[in-house]
Amino acid sequence: MMNDQTPAVVVDGLRVFRGSREVLPGISLSVPRGQVVGLLGPNGGGKTTLLRSIVGVQIIAGGTVTVLGEPAGSPGLRSRVGYVTQDASVYADLTVRANLIYFAALAGAPRTDVERIVEVVDLSADIDSRVDRLSGGQRSRVSLAAALVGSPELLVLDEPTVGLDPVLRRDLWTLFRSLADEGTTLLVSSHVMDEATRCDRLLLLRDGRLLADDSPAGLLARTGAPDAEQAFFALIENEGAA
Amino acid sequence: MNPRLTLATATRVLQQVRSDHRTLALMIAVPCVLIGLLAWIFNGTPVFDKIGAPLLGVFPFVVMFLITSVATLRERSSGTLERLLSTPLGKGDFLAGYALAFGALAVVQALVATGFAIWVCGLDVAGPRWLLVVVAVTVAVLGTATGLFVSAFARTEFQAVQFMPAFVLPQFLLCGLLVPRDQLPRALELVSGVLPLSYAVDAMRTLTTTVDAAGDVGFDVAIVAAFAVAAIAAGSLTLRRRTP
Numbered sequence: 001m002m003n004d005q006t007p008a009v010v011v012d013g014l015r016v017f018r019g020s021r022e023v024l025p026g027i028s029l030s031v032p033r034g035q036v037v038g039l040l041g042p043n044g045g046g047k048t049t050l051l052r053s054i055v056g057v058q059i060i061a062g063g064t065v066t067v068l069g070e071p072a073g074s075p076g077l078r079s080r081v082g083y084v085t086q087d088a089s090v091y092a093d094l095t096v097r098a099n100l101i102y103f104a105a106l107a108g109a110p111r112t113d114v115e116r117i118v119e120v121v122d123l124s125a126d127i128d129s130r131v132d133r134l135s136g137g138q139r140s141r142v143s144l145a146a147a148l149v150g151s152p153e154l155l156v157l158d159e160p161t162v163g164l165d166p167v168l169r170r171d172l173w174t175l176f177r178s179l180a181d182e183g184t185t186l187l188v189s190s191h192v193m194d195e196a197t198r199c200d201r202l203l204l205l206r207d208g209r210l211l212a213d214d215s216p217a218g219l220l221a222r223t224g225a226p227d228a229e230q231a232f233f234a235l236i237e238n239e240g241a242a
Numbered sequence: 243m244n245p246r247l248t249l250a251t252a253t254r255v256l257q258q259v260r261s262d263h264r265t266l267a268l269m270i271a272v273p274c275v276l277i278g279l280l281a282w283i284f285n286g287t288p289v290f291d292k293i294g295a296p297l298l299g300v301f302p303f304v305v306m307f308l309i310t311s312v313a314t315l316r317e318r319s320s321g322t323l324e325r326l327l328s329t330p331l332g333k334g335d336f337l338a339g340y341a342l343a344f345g346a347l348a349v350v351q352a353l354v355a356t357g358f359a360i361w362v363c364g365l366d367v368a369g370p371r372w373l374l375v376v377v378a379v380t381v382a383v384l385g386t387a388t389g390l391f392v393s394a395f396a397r398t399e400f401q402a403v404q405f406m407p408a409f410v411l412p413q414f415l416l417c418g419l420l421v422p423r424d425q426l427p428r429a430l431e432l433v434s435g436v437l438p439l440s441y442a443v444d445a446m447r448t449l450t451t452t453v454d455a456a457g458d459v460g461f462d463v464a465i466v467a468a469f470a471v472a473a474i475a476a477g478s479l480t481l482r483r484r485t486p
Contacts, residue, residue: 018486055328059484073483078330089321091254093261098254105250106329130261146325 006069008033008154008185009054013063016049023049024208026063031187031201036180038199039189040228046208047189048086051156054187055083068153079107082147086158088139089146092132096123096142099131100149107150114149120175121145137164144172148179155179157188161195173198196228204232211235243334251331251339252346255313259347265309269347273301273355281363294365295446296419298355298374302382303439304410305351306344310389311402314340318393324485333481337474341386348382349375369448369455377449377459380466381442387473388438394480413439418447438469 009031016024023046031037039047052058053065056073065072068080090099100114118127121141126134131142144160157176161169173195176186180200188199196202197216204211204219212219212235216228223238225231259266280297284290317323326336352375359365367374392409396402416426416434423434423444434440445462448455 057324057328057484059486075330078328081328083325083328085321085325087321089325091258091322092320093258094254098257102250102254103329106247106326106331108330 006033007031008068009187010066011050011054011063012066014050014053014060014065015062016046016053016058017061018049022061022208024053027205027208027210028063029203029210029213031185033185034180034183035200036176036186036188036198037201037203038196039187039203039205040193040196040232041191041205041211043191045205047191047205048158049208050205051083051158051187051189055081055156057083079150080153082150082152082155084144084147084155084157084160086162088131088136088143090131090139090142092139093130095128095130096134096145097127099142100145103146104149107152109150113151117145117148120148122171137168140164141172152184154185154187157186159189159191161190161192169195193229193232194227202228204235206236211239243332243338244330247331247335248338248342251335252342255340255343256346258313259309259343269305269309269351270354272305273298273351274358276301277355277359277363277365281359281365290363291366292450293419294359294363295367295374295450296417296443298352298359299377299381299442299446300414300417300419300439301355302348302351302378303385303388303442304406306348306382306385307389307392307410308403308406310340310344310386311393311396311405312399314390314393315396315399315402323481327481327483333478336481337387337390337477340390341383341470341474344386345379345383348379348386352378352382367450368453369450369459373449373455373459374446377442377445377463377466380463380470381439384438384442384466384470384473387470387477391473391477391480394477410439413437416440417443419443438466441465441469 007030011027011029014024014027041047049058053060054067054072067077070077096118097114100117101111104111104113118124121144123138123141123145126138131139140160147155161172176188180186199216201215202219203213214222219231223231223234225234277294280294281290356374356378360371388409392405393402396405416430416437417439423431423440426434441462445459448458
């Protein structure tokens with residue numbers, strides 16, 4: 001870490017088209033290092049497109065995305081950024097262990113990392129099970145584990161808690177918090193507003209535009225709303241009035 | 243490219259195939275069954291000796307083409323390909339990993355099928371027998387390379403499977419097995435000259451009839467290998483780190 005003061009992610013005037021539709025019409029934001037940043041907003045609002053742009057797998061029409069000091073998608077970033085897509089993108093016909101050994105090899109991490117990470121995501125009992133024999137929640141944790149091997153500095157997680165039961169969701173957020181405490185930056189998208197309180201900072205995205213970039217407390221104070229969901233509605237109404 | 247990542251990818255692909263016992267059994271057994279049937283059909287005639295070797299060169303192409311195109315389509319649709327391309331894995335590592343894994347399987351397939359044809363079905367070839375295996379493995383790698391390339395144009399597994407008749411059967415019709423290539427209508431003869439399977443079948447034919455075949459066969463094998471390299475290069479253009 002050369003300079004912990006520079007943000008982990010800086011997005012400046014990012015424009016993205018998907019088909020003929022402009023999904024992100026010029027968005028600017030930054031993600032501070034070592035924090036859990038929540039990217040919240042309704043489905044279809046551009047969350048996945050923004051995350052894909054930050055990981056560097058999205059073709060962009062304009063603007064810049066700088067990640068850990070380098071342009072997004074630079075070869076040097078590929079071992080420093082972990083990306084977990086919405087659907088579990090691991091090999092269903094392999095065991096948890098075989099999957100993680102492969103992703104550890106790609107990240108240049110030692111094999112011993114596999115055992116450690118499996119413990120972190122609480123899959124030790126299933127390490128030799130084939131992924132297609134696991135439940136949906138377990139599968140998404142395998143996908144998360146595949147990004148955790150190699151200890152990336154920035155973790156980009158697209159709806160990691162969708163479809164999980166409340167206990168599992170709580171455990172995952174506890175895990176995110178402990179990763180951030182160790183210095184990892186996490187950018188986590190969700191359309192579940194009550195997860196907002198778990199974040200250090202919130203980005204509210206709607207129709208490709210940023211409605212808020214604030215701490216949870218700051219957001220509530222600014223809108224006078226009792227919770228994040230109400231704050232979100234208040235922001236939408238303000239916008240309509242303006 | 244990084245040999246360590248290529249090898250890790252090849253190992254992973256082989257693990258996937260190994261976990262699917264039925265596919266593995268089909269890959270090894272089907273060519274033997276077909277060779278056996280052929281020998282039986284032409285029992286007591288010289289036909290099996292004439293077309294047995296060329297068909298040993300056709301089967302691996304078909305099998306590897308199908309398996310690779312479906313396997314890579316699965317990588318594309320399951321999101322694993324996008325994930326892989328966001329890691330330090332190079333496109334070359336990905337393609338070479340697949341070629342290496344299926345090339346290794348092709349060695350096993352070719353050894354079993356050739357052994358079966360020679361020792362069980364009594365296939366008689368004039369040239370050195372080990373060259374049969376060399377041709378078969380080269381053709382298998384060509385099948386893998388073509389499958390990797392073609393899978394980029396399939397959206398679904400239904401489409402991928404239908405590329406087999408679309409890409410493979412015309413080559414089969416024109417490769418000289420049904421009608422010798424120099425007796426084809428001129429236009430078709432020219433077309434068959436730019437299709438890789440024609441050279442594989444030429445190589446096998448030479449092996450069937452010529453004792454001192456290594457030179458001619460080597461030339462044909464080099465052409466097939468060049469097609470495989472071209473298909474891999476074309477395939478690498480279809481792998482995009484950034485997508486719309």
